Amino acid sequence: MKQNKNDRRKELEKDLEKFPFIQDHQDKDELYNKISLQMMEEEPKKRKLVIMPIFALVAVLFLTALILPPILIDQSGEDSMDIATESNEGGEDNSETLHDEQSAELSQIPSEMEVTERDMDGSELQSYLVFEKFKENPFIIAVAAGMNGEQIIPFAITTKDGQLNYTTTTTLVAEQAEELGVAGFPLQGTEINRKGTEADIIFPEDFQMAGGSSSDVMLHNSIEQTFQNSQVSQVNLKYKDGRPFEMGNFGTVESLTIASSVKVSYKLYNYPATESKFLVPIKIDENATIEEAFQTMIDNEGGEYIDSAIPAGVSLKGEEASEELLSVTITTSNKLEPDQQSITMIEAVLATAASFGYEHVQLQGLPFRSIDRYDLSNPLETPVAVNPLLMDTN
Amino acid sequence: MRSIFESLYEKYHQDIFQFIFYMVKNREQTEDLVQEVYIKVLKSYDKFKGDSSEKTWLFSIARHVTIDFFRKQERKRKRLLEFFDWEKKGEQIKDQQPLPEEIAEKNEQIQILYEHLDKLTVDQRSVIILRFIQLMSIQETADILGWSISKVKTTQHRGMKVLQDLMADQRKEGDNYEAK
Structure with a gap:
């Protein structure tokens, strides 16, 4: 019986080895042109x-x-x-x-x-x-x-x-x-x-x-x-x-x-003349880790009218709990309240995690159990879009 | 940049293309993902420290690009499932690709096995493709996946078991059909 199983395994391996070689028919120069065009488009942003x-x-x-x-x-x-x-x-x-x-x-x-x-x-x-x-x-x-x-x-x-x-x-x-x-x-x-x-x-x-x-x-x-x-x-x-x-x-x-x-890190677009604030995606390296994405969120770079959505003194540590779930530990030197500043931070984290393919984020370390619609004791869903606007034609 | 591209292309292009193809089973999508791999590689080539072999590094990036693609697809699929009505759902879910020409030319056993690759988890599929289609060693596979050798062996064993069971079921069905 065991022999039979081993034979089947060997047979399976041999069949897999018989899988045909799949060749790319794209022209090499054309491929290179496509790649360099894409890279050029990303560079001067x-x-x-x-x-x-x-x-x-x-x-x-x-x-x-x-x-x-x-x-x-x-x-x-x-x-x-x-x-x-x-x-x-x-x-x-x-x-x-x-x-x-x-x-x-x-x-x-x-x-x-x-x-x-x-x-x-x-x-x-x-x-x-x-x-x-x-x-x-x-x-x-x-x-x-x-x-x-x-x-x-x-x-x-x-x-x-x-x-x-x-x-x-x-x-x-x-x-x-x-x-x-x-x-x-x-x-x-x-x-x-x-x-x-x-x-x-x-x-x-x-x-x-x-x-x-x-x-x-x-x-x-x-x-x-x-x-x-x-x-x-x-x-x-x-x-x-x-x-x-x-x-x-x-x-x-x-x-x-x-x-x-x-992959993007979300920051806050803040145009003072109108006091408009919106989440803005900052494109990051495609090989970046979630830690690097968080670091980009925290730093003060990004250009004019771009602020960090993360309050000063806060650090974020992300750990992949599963392919779909990211666990994020928030530590801070200042006390966080369940206010607009905190919800902006949470939503920027959720949106950033979404760009890494995570579907849920479990937040840890916040000194409150819920904020607005978010129950922090459960994993939070990541969004499908940011900055909703309602056009009312009435 | 061109010289780096040329060098990588000559050494690894077809292997990378084949790996991604067997993962996603769609030629057009493979072409797009291969482009993404090159962009990532070329952008970070100067940071490549040589801790792993160039080949391992390249395959590792190819695998990450593929996993990112699967994640995105999964998210989109879920959104579509919620949005479309059931009549349309069928069309959306049924994204079965026609057999590629190269596989269609092979015997039925290979064709069935090719279909069954979809039943494996992404990790199992990665290992099975790297080990038995790309003919990489366990060590190379472990390096690409960033796993221990024992994890590669376990995942390989489980993947092969899934395929074996599926093929056995297929045989039984065939026998029953003939008996009738």
Whole structure:
């Protein structure tokens, strides 16, 4: 019997050894070009952005639209709660579907749009995250360029009625760039159509980019960020009239590959003129460990208007409990309270862990057992998107 | 950078491609992941200290890239499962790839075994591919995975046991079918 088992094992080994050699048919030079293009695109991201492709749009066309940052706030306190809930809890990653629906038109064109800044009343903490379990409202990802011209800020935009069209939505949101405290939305005015793992971005014929490589890199990073959590692996670029897209210094770029994973450390974008605060992903080395990611979160670098989301004196230690669960021990020289500062830190940690592929994070070392919606005695879910905005067209 | 790429390509490209291919079983995805491997390698080549062999280092990065890919896929799959209705779910879950040409040319036994690789855990699959398809030694496999030799042996044993049981079940089904 044992002999029989051993024979079977040997036979199995021999069969495995007979597996055919799988050859890559890609051309070596072509492969090298793709790799070097990707590496070039990543390198100059620290340069200043000079101009963003913002098109003049006629503001009078829009009637009653409100864009509300996460925790925010309509006319009445009760509404405000609802909005906050929907914004945070309704923002499941339905971008797949929305991307499929992007040719649809809005049934009603709002003719005015204004942004109400978040109104912290002291009793409610602001959340920056969107979780997959909240799927009441679909959302689209619209990416803004920070005023520092270096970082991009992704927003998960949702509406009460779930009617979202990429072109219209980004156009409406871009109108409010100043109020949001961002420089603009690099993909404003474009049309996006998805086909399985590929997407087409169709640029208006008069789409203009600022000169300089920083603008090119910003546009590339915006595209990458827009599709980061979708299933899209390739994005094809062209103008509406069918011409291939000219990406500044990169020349003609017909398609871009979207990396299946990008590790980032989340920090806080803090533009003082509007007091806007949003989580901003800082791309880190692809070989970085979670410890290195935490260190990047803690340090004070990152550029103008970028702050650490981690309070001074706090250190973070991460340990992989399983492939899906990260255990994070927080130690601090100052006492932490269950306040906005702490929830911002917790959410930045969750978002950073998500970029490493973790689905849950168990936090340890905090001197309170719960904060806002988070029960710290259990592992916390990592988010699917950050910076929810609710567009209310009523 | 070009010379480093050329050197790595000549020495390891096809092996790395094959390893990732047997892990993810999709040629296009493999091409993308191989690109990611090169980018990581080229960006950190000057930090490579030579503590391990170049080959071990490269395979280790390839494995991490592949695991990151699986994690992302898993997250996406879960999101889709929650979002899509059941009718669409079937299409989303059923991401079975057609047999690659190279496997389709082999006998049925090999084809079945190829399908069964999916039933292994990622760790078991890594070990089985490295040991029996890439024909690496236990020591090399341990170095790539960053494991002890005994962990490689245990994981290999468990993986082979899974495959053996699956093949045995397959044989039984075949016998029953013939008996009818």
